[in-house]
Amino acid sequence: MKQWFCSVPVLALLLWAGPGYGQQANDVYQVLRDGDGAAQFAPVVPGYTLDFPQDHGPHPDFRIEWWYLTANLEGANGQHYGVHFTLFRQALFAQQQGLEHASPWASGQSWMAHAAISQGDKHLYEERFARGGIGQAGVQSQPVFDAWLDDWQWLGDGPSPLPGQLTLSIQGQPLTLQLSSNKPWVLHGEQGFSQKSEQGQASYYYSQPSINIVGQWQPRTGDSVALTGQGWLDREWSSQPLAENQSGWDWFSLQLADGHKLMAFRLRHSDTEQHYYSGSWITPEHKVTPLNSDDIQLTPTGFDVIDTAQGEKRIPTGWQLSLPTLKRQWQIKARSANAWLDTLFPYWEGPVQVFDNKQAVGVGYLEMTGY
Amino acid sequence: MRSLLWSWLTLLSHYRRHPSQTLFLLLGLITGVALWSAVHIINAHARASYAEADQLLDAQASHWIQAPNGRVALSDYVALRRAGFRQVYPVLELRLSTLDNQPLTLIATDLMAMSASRTSPTQEQSNSRVDMRAWSQLSQPPYAVWVPASLANSLPLQAGQRLTLRDGRQLPPAVTDSQPRQGQRLFMDIGAAAITLGETHLSYLAVGAIDPAELKRLDQWLNQYAPQLKRRSNQQPLDLTELTASLHIHLNAMSLLAFAVGLFIVFNAVRFALHSRASTLTTLRELGVSARTLTSAIVLEGFTLSLIGTALGLAAGFGLSQLLLPAVAATLQHLYGAVLDQRLLLQPQVLLQAWLLTSVGLLMALVWPLWQRSRQGVLAQRQGVDVLQQEQRSQRRLAISAAVLLAIALLSYPWLNSLAHGFALLAALLFAGAWLLPWLASQCLHWLSQNAKPGLAQWCWAEGQVQLGPLRPALMAMLLALTANFGVDNLVGSFRQALDNWLQQRIAADVYVQSEQLDAHQLSQYAWLLDSHERNGLRLRWQGRPTLIRGLDPSAPDVQQLPMASQSYPQGGAAWPDDGILANEQVQHLAGKQLGDVIYLPLGNGEQQRFTLAGFYYDYGNPYFQFYLPYQRVAQLWPNAQPQGLALWLDEDANMTEVEQALVEAGAQPGDWIDRRAILQLSLRIFDRTFAMTAAINTLTFAVAGIALLAALLAIHQQRLPHYAHWRAMGVSWREWLQLTAVPLALCLMLTWVLSIPLGSALAWLLIHDINVLSFGWTMPLQWQGRPALLLALLCLGVTAIAFAIAALQVRQRLPYALKQLGADE
């Protein structure tokens, strides 16, 4: 049995990565760059007008898509809790017309979900896989928004994910979150067309950076904890989001105490120090100022060495983020270095604090891949 | 210590100077150990596989969730997953047959669903030996089917080829690869299997490791949301161990026989090696080596040889087991549904056992001559002993032992009630025969020489007496091999005959249909339908064993002609006795029930129903207990009973294409039915596969006996070479030499063959009459066949001729040298 199980992650990986993957087993993220494979899927082009609630649902013609929630919460016990939940969709092969009706098994879609909670230096997470088509996992926006994999579920009250309820269990420990927002959706880039490289790699990308959350966490031992706080939902889909020379990214979502929000990321180039920067400066009213490489400066200021399944890794857990055009500058610090997920696609994802001259001025989430 | 070391080295120098003796000694050890260990490895491997049956693919679950009709709706599975039962995963298991009616099993599951969440960073990194591309092939069009290499060879099927099924459907391109626990089955991704084979339902759900609280929740959930689904805890490991016990004892017994035959070679070789070193042993004594040191040196030599023999034998046995495994795996899978891994492991205890076995065998060969020597003084050892007289003494001793053994066997026969006892009797019979043989041969030669004309003929029979000594172990080995072959040939022949007759009666209908959707009534409109018989049934446990209940129509033609072993009511249209029940023979022989006995069967509601045993029917090949009741009664007592297929009798002129057309119109799908011819073919094919292993071991045993004979002849001629030189000097021609040596040998072997016929018949009788009943619960008449005996005679003749030719050639080569030595020696 052991052999079976050992092999399974490999299989899941291959299902996720698509055919011909075997040769590049050393970088699971290759699927995000694979230009040849992308050709059979729909391209991401500027000028598309996002349409809600329709676009809350899946876009099966595109190769990859995600629903990504991060949250900084405070427990009734006074402790800080970081939560993230993602549902990834990947098309293994372009759907043959008509075949999906022949058999539910004929779907080319596959699903992967991660859920994690961190508190202090503790970090719990779980990863799941499912094939599409048979109803074990999926997303729909009609009649109500519903995104699920096994018994993990985000159920909207209406066609929109917000307001809605997220029901999870992380290693058997239940977590429920009530999510709502009274702010408009934020479209990144050019009306949701978010460029990822000079060569034209791009995705459709929108967010809800102001989500009010109340929830309940039931750890395996001890009393259940009531949670309240702020969340951030990212929605993104693409067929080839990364360029060949992009080895990973550092992505920030910050919620400042003055009501401003900031999304900023850099895509690191393996062949040059000239990385690709992009972001959005969001006012409390959700007015968006797109930011580009001239507007953003990101400098790692502190590192931690952490143990991963692939060996020790040196991860930047302290940053200096400057927006020179807006004359703003912050220091960003991970609440704990222990936020590595040894999942099929390994990455670091954890809550951060934002400082302005040693003054705590906000919270946020940091995601780092490719280390 | 020093003298022990140098004595040992001096003794060992013999093997360096006589490579052919060394070769045969080792060959005997190696073949014996190889055959024994091959079967042992397979047996141990099979048992280990049963123990794992609850952890692995089809039986991986501690539990199974099944629908009574064998079809679980996909929606029920998804609902279970969405209710948080992530231990549950779907399985599609299909029985398929190839164009030429080769039975196949396909297993498919959703590997994505099986992938447990990897939550712990310490979890092992996956290091699959599988070509990674093969994995992705499975799930993406055009998909792939994994075929174990041995199965692919037997089909035959090349990588990349598509296998066409009997109903014309095609499987995806084959990949010759397999995973642990796949056994002799095809493996596919469940999605790919469902699409290619048009399956809309799942066969069952497997439940992985689950804690008691979750199990309770699962039961509650099933009760509330899917009451038609039943959870069953997996008792397969237990069942398999019990069901297959007899088969493994069989295999073990056969391997021990092979080992015994191998030991005869060793026996011969060791004795001969000791004999040809008699002067060296005495010289060492003269040089002041004590008798004790010398004995120790010889025993040490024995251990050395057994160590080398065991090591090489195990290596050969491991290789052999790889060759034999597919046959055994096929048997186990077809007979018991047990899945054997394709990867074998050598366990340390096998190593130790094999070494002990060979050591004991070698010591047995050494003890007698050493004891004899130790009784002699050093001087006496130089003086020749009357070999002939000694030989006659041991012949008499062996014959007396044989008589005693036979007497014990005969006396204990009436108390025969266990398999172990049965095999002990078999062994006693075989060895009594073997021990009797030299005395018989000697008497025969004696009589011939008494009655022969003086001259060459008389000399010839006298020469036979001389050769008989060294030839003895080889003759006994040959007798064992012949007897075992003849006995098993008769057993298999009888069984095949009985099975064939039984199948002809039992599979009486022309077409068998197994379909959920079939509307049987719709078929009644056709003129070509003469009769039909619908059955229902279920599976339960009775007396701790899996048991099948079948409901049938007592007036159906096949029930009217049901082959009965015994019954208490008149067959043929008679009303079914009130609380009567028919049981298969297995119930009589394995559960020890008699006609008229009262039995109780568990009902679904937890109650017990009383029945009286009204008859026993033959049921070959069924490892389970089975009971027959009228259809209505089964439906009434067990509401969860499910249709078990429909048998159709067709008009002689019925056009099969038309019939199939009608079946499709009535709701069946291609592949849902099988015609009589195909089912008969299928059954006999399964039978032949089952006995493939037996045949393989027998052939090998025969080969070993042939080697023993060759070794003995070479030894005899080497020993007799100076005599042959004398004869030559006296003017004996080459032709006369051939006559002098070949005729008595031919006589001895003919005698061996003749003796093997009654012995083999007795063996077959014991196997069929007692051992088979004790192990499987099947009875059948013994069909005595002469053909195997004649074939074996030819085979024996061939083996002997080859061995003799090789030995004679050697004599021809060495004779000139021996002649030269004639003058030089004493």
Place this chain on the structure above:
Amino acid sequence: MLHINQLNKSFDQPDGKVSVLQQASLQLEAGQSAALLGESGSGKSTLLHLIAGLDRADGGEIWLQQQPLHQFSDEQFNQLRRTQLSLIFQQYHLVPTLSVFDNLSLQARLTGNLDDDFRQHLIATLGLGPLLKRLPQQLSGGQQQRVAIARSLLHRPALVLADEPTGNLDENTSQQVMQLLSQLVRDNGSSLLMVTHSPAMAAYCDHSWRLQHGRLEAELSA
């Protein structure tokens, strides 16, 4: 060195008891050699066997270097044969599967008393150098006997018992072998007791004894 006093030995034969030694007595001093003459069946070999412990006397005493051999156990005789005695036979009694080199080293190896220089000396003296890798069956009788002589001396025994050592050899070879044997025994300081029926061979020894009617009588040395 070797003192035999009033030794008795008889055998059971189909035609009654035959007495081969009757009150036989003999003395042999260290470094001396003696030939034992007598007709076939007179019991010469039996005397050697009794000294070597291959057979037991019915009565009398055998003293070898002040050890009462007549009281020795089998184990003591084994020890004696391995270390202090050696035997040379008419049929050479070489191990057929050992090379000349291994054969001549055998007893010294069993004893643990192997002197490599002495071995070289023996090999050279006996002219065995070119034959060392051969098997006994590839040697002539004289060569085989020379191997047996080397084997019997290599562990430096106090007493060499030789039973018709030249019985299978032609006259020339016999003389060569005898010459070598007596010379080597003398060089080695061993004593030699040799059974022979040939006065010519007996002439190589310091003393001669004749066995007649079960009694030993000293003869004048040649």
